[in-house]
Amino acid sequence: MESLQGWWRLSPVAGTAAWVHQDFLKEVSADVPASMMVPALQWPSERIVKSISRKIIIQLITLQGKLQVLPQAPEADVHYEIVIDDKTAFYLMDIPQISSFANTSVNVEGTVVPDPHKKFKCPLLHITQIALVL
Secondary structure, three states, rough: OOOOOOOEEEEOOOOOOOEEEHHOEEEOOOOOOOOHHOOOOOOOOOOHHHEEEEEEEOOOEEEEEEEEEEOOOEEEEEEEEEOOOOOEEEEOOOOOHHHOOOEEEEEEEEEEEOOOOOOOOOOOEEEEEEEEEE
């Protein structure tokens, strides 16, 4: 493991990394029993990945804005919007407890949901992470 000024670099999966401050880490054991080891993931061949990537584009968005309730829901599972500079930036797919963030400033991370039939006037976002801005 690599460390820098109290931060430790973790590599949970080959090809990925995350930095975590030492205050949030605790060494439980230097040896990990084989029964707890996760087998390495087998990725599809490069040819299959290229084929998939031509058909599916996943766009990850991170933004800050105000979460507001839509006056009229365009779909059964779309009741909120993110407003930036007084303009709707994204509609949000409902997630549990999203109502507790209504009318607050939030940081949101999510993926854009394809809208091939152009049902929405704004892009639709599937939230993967939301946090209150203090």
